[in-house]
Amino acid sequence: MISRREFWQAGMAASAIVGASGLGNWGRLAAQQALTQDQLLAFEDFGNVTLIHITDIHAQMRPVWFREPSINLGVGEVKGLPPHVTGAEFLKTFGIEPGSTMAYALTSDDFQALARGYGRMGGMDRVSTVVKAIRAARPEALLLDGGDTWHGSLTALKSQGQDVVDVMNALGVEAMTSHWEWTLGTERVMEIVDSLPFPFLGANIFDVEWDEPAFEPYKMFERGGVKIAVIGQAFPYLPIANPKWMFPEYSFGIREERMQEVVDEVRAAGADLVVCLSHNGFDVDRKMAGRVQGIDVILTGHTHDAIPEPVLVGDTILIASGSNGKFVSRVDLDVRDGRMMGFRTRLIPIFSDVIEADPEITAVIEAGRAPYRDEAEEVIGTTESLLYRRGNFNGTWDDLICDAVRSERDAQIALSPGVRWGPTLLPGEDITREDILGVTAMTYGQCYRTEMTGADLKLILEDVADNLFNTDPYYQQGGDMVRVGGLSYRIDISQEIGKRIDQLTLTDTGAAIDPATSYTVAGWASVNEGTEGPQIWEVIEDHVRKLGTVRRDPAETVTVTGL
Amino acid sequence: MRLSRRETLILGLGGVAAAALPLPAMAAAEEAIAAFTGGATPGTGGLTLTAPEIAENGNTVPISVDAPGASAILVLALGNPTPPVATFNFGPAAGSQSASTRIRLAKTQEVLAIAKMADGSFVEARSTVKVTIGGCGG
Numbered sequence: 001m002i003s004r005r006e007f008w009q010a011g012m013a014a015s016a017i018v019g020a021s022g023l024g025n026w027g028r029l030a031a032q033q034a035l036t037q038d039q040l041l042a043f044e045d046f047g048n049v050t051l052i053h054i055t056d057i058h059a060q061m062r063p064v065w066f067r068e069p070s071i072n073l074g075v076g077e078v079k080g081l082p083p084h085v086t087g088a089e090f091l092k093t094f095g096i097e098p099g100s101t102m103a104y105a106l107t108s109d110d111f112q113a114l115a116r117g118y119g120r121m122g123g124m125d126r127v128s129t130v131v132k133a134i135r136a137a138r139p140e141a142l143l144l145d146g147g148d149t150w151h152g153s154l155t156a157l158k159s160q161g162q163d164v165v166d167v168m169n170a171l172g173v174e175a176m177t178s179h180w181e182w183t184l185g186t187e188r189v190m191e192i193v194d195s196l197p198f199p200f201l202g203a204n205i206f207d208v209e210w211d212e213p214a215f216e217p218y219k220m221f222e223r224g225g226v227k228i229a230v231i232g233q234a235f236p237y238l239p240i241a242n243p244k245w246m247f248p249e250y251s252f253g254i255r256e257e258r259m260q261e262v263v264d265e266v267r268a269a270g271a272d273l274v275v276c277l278s279h280n281g282f283d284v285d286r287k288m289a290g291r292v293q294g295i296d297v298i299l300t301g302h303t304h305d306a307i308p309e310p311v312l313v314g315d316t317i318l319i320a321s322g323s324n325g326k327f328v329s330r331v332d333l334d335v336r337d338g339r340m341m342g343f344r345t346r347l348i349p350i351f352s353d354v355i356e357a358d359p360e361i362t363a364v365i366e367a368g369r370a371p372y373r374d375e376a377e378e379v380i381g382t383t384e385s386l387l388y389r390r391g392n393f394n395g396t397w398d399d400l401i402c403d404a405v406r407s408e409r410d411a412q413i414a415l416s417p418g419v420r421w422g423p424t425l426l427p428g429e430d431i432t433r434e435d436i437l438g439v440t441a442m443t444y445g446q447c448y449r450t451e452m453t454g455a456d457l458k459l460i461l462e463d464v465a466d467n468l469f470n471t472d473p474y475y476q477q478g479g480d481m482v483r484v485g486g487l488s489y490r491i492d493i494s495q496e497i498g499k500r501i502d503q504l505t506l507t508d509t510g511a512a513i514d515p516a517t518s519y520t521v522a523g524w525a526s527v528n529e530g531t532e533g534p535q536i537w538e539v540i541e542d543h544v545r546k547l548g549t550v551r552r553d554p555a556e557t558v559t560v561t562g563l
Numbered sequence: 564m565r566l567s568r569r570e571t572l573i574l575g576l577g578g579v580a581a582a583a584l585p586l587p588a589m590a591a592a593e594e595a596i597a598a599f600t601g602g603a604t605p606g607t608g609g610l611t612l613t614a615p616e617i618a619e620n621g622n623t624v625p626i627s628v629d630a631p632g633a634s635a636i637l638v639l640a641l642g643n644p645t646p647p648v649a650t651f652n653f654g655p656a657a658g659s660q661s662a663s664t665r666i667r668l669a670k671t672q673e674v675l676a677i678a679k680m681a682d683g684s685f686v687e688a689r690s691t692v693k694v695t696i697g698g699c700g701g
Contacts, residue, residue: 252619466695
């Protein structure tokens with residue numbers, strides 16, 4: 001990791017690469033010479049309420065590289081609207097200069113070069129410094145965590161989320177909602193929830209048997225004389241997208257009418273400000289904001305979008321704070337006479353080489369890490385390619401994973417889940433065990449091997465595509481397309497379910513997939529109970545050890561039409 | 564259809580009689596609708612059908628209907644081999660004209676509810692419930 005002092009020099013060194021790409025502008029890099037923590041934290045206090053939002057940390061306690069997607073398509077009414085803009089279009093939409101710090105933080109253009117110049121992002125000890133600075137200006141600021149917190153790293157998997165819980169408690173989180181937390185299983189979730197010094201909110205979490213609310217729906221805070229209701233909304237499709245046998249007692253769902261009931265309830269109880277701490281995903285929240293009356297602020301999560309400005313739907317503002325600790329949102333509000341009269345927000349990028357680590361939190365992180373450090377830091381191989389995950393259809397990490405699955409499990413076709421978490425590795429870096437777990441850690445990581453017919457494969461691709469490209473956001477589950485290895489296909493995202501996918505072929509031979517023929521298929525993250533096979537990270541480790549050095553260009557097996 | 568204890572309880576409290584429709588398996592949804600409405604074209608408004616957008620378990624999908632002032636509500640699962648699910652009849656003593664139950668859905672389909680209002684008119688509400696093979700949420 002480069003030190004803070006080296007931030008600028010590294011930027012200069014990278015400039016040659018940027019210049020060569022013909023896209024970047026190293027004059028912009030030079031303009032960052034004076035970037036300081038004070039500048040990153042600069043904020044003119046506004047109004048009388050401050051919210052601090054973090055979400056989708058995915059157990060990344062330390063700074064990471066995280067490349068944002070180059071493809072993030074929207075369909076229907078939200079086509080071309082944020083967050084469905086990427087690259088140069090994104091920069092243009094928000095008036096961000098190419099090659100600048102925010103261009104690096106928010107887009108994928110020139111990622112390698114800019115990463116070397118600007119360094120890793122995130123780290124909960126840096127987040128703590130930002131939180132403390134905001135609290136110094138606004139002692140009554142409310143710190144809210146949108147969930148997907150206790151999952152996503154080797155240490156979180158091994159400690160069943162405890163390393164993260166300890167850090168978040170030390171950070172002073174005041175309420176949270178949930179998604180991947182539930183993959184720890186009900187018993188462990190309840191054990192942690194009972195230990196939390198703050199509420200675990202979920203207005204949409206119901207008891208399966210009686211179909212009645214099972215968790216605290218909201219918490220009323222009183223800050224600066226303002227009554228703030230924070231309503232939690234857990235990920236609606238947990239029992240569908242994740243293994244419901246791990247939390248069979250609970251039902252989720254969007255439950256829009258329930259949200260309206262709770263909003264009405266908190267308003268009747270005197271709330272001056274209604275905040276929804278949501279794990280719906282951005283498009284679902286945008287639709288909900290237009291249909292549920294009386295929410296002032298939705299702090300969105302799940303789909304990992306970082307949007308530098310609030311999105312307005314009627315009188316509701318939507319805040320999208322990114323993922324993996326890359327950003328903290330500060331939301332200042334003017335609340336008077338029971339109404340939100342105005343807002344000022346900032347998506348604060350956590351440049352880990354610029355923002356000082358809070359030693360108190362560093363100590364907590366290191367204590368949680370200590371039992372697993374040697375195991376985590378063992379070098380398995382190196383990479384000469386950029387390994388990243390995000391994108392609607394594929395990324396080099398998943399290309400490598402599919403290679404590993406096909407090779408180690410001797411399968412014609414590999415399937416890898418379209419999750420959106422998992423940090424990036426730069427060319428020239430070691431691949432440690434922790435890096436592999438960073439893109440795979442989960443409690444149902446068995447790598448199965450089975451046979452599927454061509455018709456089955458088409459059905460799976462159609463089903464997942466509809467989770468992503470259904471024009472009604474309420475039917476979207478918020479992941480990306482399932483990744484495939486050994487299989488090529490064409491997708492028309494403008495079609496409806498059953499008609500999007502065609503031209504399925506075996507990539508190696510170019511032979512068309514026959515609906516009635518069986519193919520050997522291996523994959524991981526099955527939601528079915530009793531799935532058998534080695535853990536996916538072991539499969540990848542074996543593969544990477546054999547390769548020694550990984551070289552993987554992005555696969556070109558998916559043809560996208562209907563844009 | 565099968566009523567759980569809780570649902571039976573609610574129905575009982577409301578002074579409601581729930582009648583299952585044992586129509587022949589091959590009876591078309593149209594027949595059930597025609598029998599219920601007498602051929603009248605239903606309007607909209609005044610009837611709320613609450614169903615999940617995506618079923619967590621297609622074998623037991625919780626739905627509820629609410630139509631203040633209705634005398635009866637017909638529920639159909641249009642994509643099932645046997646579309647008629649239930650008709651809820653509300654007597655004059657009913658405290659509210661609402662009911663909840665769980666239905667089995669064979670595949671992704673539209674659930675249709677039609678309410679007979681006190682003035683003899685009909686209103687309908689529809690909701691698509693997706694039955695999925697499971698995905699990978701981010």
